[in-house]
Amino acid sequence: MTTPTPVTTPFDSETTALEVVRDLDLTGRRAVVTGGASGIGVETARALASAGADVTLAVRNTEAGQRAAAELTGATGNDRILVAPLDLDDLASVAAFVRNWDGPLHMLVNNAGIMASPEMRTEQGWEMQFATNHLGHFALATGLRPALAAAGGARIVSVSSAAHLRSPVEFSDIHFRQRPYDPWLAYGQSKTANVLFAVEATRRWADDGIWTNALMPGAIRTNLQRYITEEELARMRAQSGGGAASFKTPEQGAATSVLVATSPLLDGVGGRYFEDCQEAGPNQPGTRTGWAPYARDPEAAEQLWTVSEEHLKG
Template identity: 75%
Template sequence: MTDSRRITTPFSFASTAAEVLDGVDLAGRRAIVTGGASGIGIETARALAGAGAEVTLAVRNREAGERTAEDVIATTGNKQVLVADLDLADRASVQALTEAWDGPLHILVGNAGVMASPEAHTPEGWELQFATNHLGHFALATGLHGALAAAGGARVVSVSSSAHLRSPIVFEDIHFRERPYEAWSAYGQSKTANVLFAVEATRRWAGDGITVNALMPGAIRTNLQRYVSDEEIERARARAGGGGARWKTPEQGAATSVLVAASPLLDGVGGRYFEDCAEAEPNRPGTRTGVAPYALDPEAAERLWQVTAEMLAA
């Protein structure tokens, strides 16, 4: 971190990704966006490509990835939009991508995720949301550490959510083997993990010139909510703001992601959590904005890193 002061920018809730990167030149930079073929991933990729970066869409659905790449190329004129296969819940898939990557990597956006899914576990016995949202991105980032270090000033973006306010890491039973499964608690725990990863990765990798930040993109109706009914969405909105929580467009939802990924305003800044294009305030009890203290706790961050490394090494 540069200092302890809260970071603000000229951008806001309503800003779009294109506005955030207006005038930013990313020519010669290489980026990976996980989940780059749907929702805010598309607009994150489009903004980065529009600023001149080479962008690789790391996706589960190759056909959707190819369609998105064609669309981004057509709208930006940047032909350096590539597609790579990635299933974050499959260790072999993550390893294949990291081993195939050649050369430096300047920007890694951990955007893909699964939300409030029915109970499911990977072959290793890992709860699916934690495996996808945290373990897969952790394995991807650590597997690409050499490429990030080689870039000089690389940035890693950990897309979290206000749902992190629903649960800290329950270290005693991360994978719901003893406690009853609850989809939103599982999602919340995985999103807390995304923030803690940013805290510990920045501490460990700052010497390599790598900074890592987490963010809340905002409320955007995308395929991420495929397991969530419209009724549940409306109840969540009511809890968030007395029925007044505002939706963002995908272009607005991607704004904080690209701010963290590429804005010069955040040079040298790491280990923080952003929302609406500014560093978040501490959460106030009874609200659904801001960041929970447990999500920025350095001891929890270090413990999670160790636990995660042990899981992936098993």
């Protein structure tokens, strides 16, 4: 089997989301951005709206969502920015969002998430990071599949992280029922799940014209790090060999998400992993870039899909 040619683009780590869409017209295209009220989510929504897309901010806090929508409309002149409630760790909330959606969906940006949280569990007893970062988005995407298929050439954006290099999905104990809870291992396996989802969703849904890719947005100081101390952030920067300059702005952090959602260069491309607006290669030992082989393993991707479906059946 031949290896597909990597996707290359004219953009880089300093590109902003608005620069990615500068020459694109997304009028008539509809997008959902989870966690779209803050951080890279709101900057993703800003870029999509600026290019003319209809954008729904799918958020837990609808008041914050309405404030963000008003600011985005004022900034872009696009009044087709809507807000809808979505709590990814509550399957009833996900089901309600899916039930209320009507018509085609061209772009689903699975952006919301939690990072390195204290041990928390859903009402089903699921570890919260895996439940929110993967299972909630899995339920959302599978529920919206008919809407995505109706769009023709739809894109799903699966926001992962270099933290996926910390851990594969530990199928024998996903929810830390036997092993001691570790917030970073829990986060890492949830981010690996985001990449595996892109692999398997592409395999299953490409014939429906649905293309899914994963990405690493970069290091950005946002509310995502609310459980991480400044001391730990400093240690992480030191380990990566960077200082404050190694952090991207939210506008730069959203660029790769927007690229994956919109770029004509990715037409018919799925199951891949992007960093700094370029397709990334496999991780090299001693680095924090690229994808781990276990995150693109087709057998693990299929297993995760099966396990995820079993979770949703209850």
